[in-house]
Amino acid sequence: MPPKKTSTFEAPALTQSAIRKLVADSVTEALEAQAATMANADNTNRNTKEREAPVARKCSYKEFMSCQPINFKGSEGAVGLIRWFEQTESVFSHSNCTKECKVKFATGTLTEEALSW
Template identity: 35%
Template sequence: MAPKRATRSTPVTTTPAPTTTTTTTVTNAQLQAMIDQGVSAALAARDATRNGVDSHTSGTGVRGSERVARECTYQDFMKCKPLYFKGTEGVVELTQ
């Protein structure tokens, strides 16, 4: 007859192998230079994408008309017949 297996009440824990970490020291001047470089790169990328989007041109060389914001009064708002808010609906129901 084969011997019975004994079960342990506490699990066996293994310790992970130690990992080696390499650290590099950075001076405040080097850190500031890296931040400045990242900010200037981000601003350049933003300016590159803004030239086509914010120039108000349709690609034909003709400037589009820019809407002028007008004042919205309470009466103007009520003329739009907004939905009554009971406080029980969620965001999804109100946007539908």
């Protein structure tokens, strides 16, 4: 077996504060360069007006159901109930369901024994 090569070069040890300073200097330099680029750019297509916040649209029951929420019968036990909660929350997220509609839409997935709760 050939002998292992050893290096006589040692990398200088960097302290946490030295690393933080290097990162901060790099970020500052990048931000200054970006600001200079934007200040020098004569872009007539650039929108300088403030953006309006998008208005959340109300999802419909049809959109909610198109995400295929699971039905809950009430006989699945605690694990089934938790799974139903998690999956229903996921469907709410995917369908952009508003707070006002969540209870109404979720109750539409209850069947059999769960209907009498």
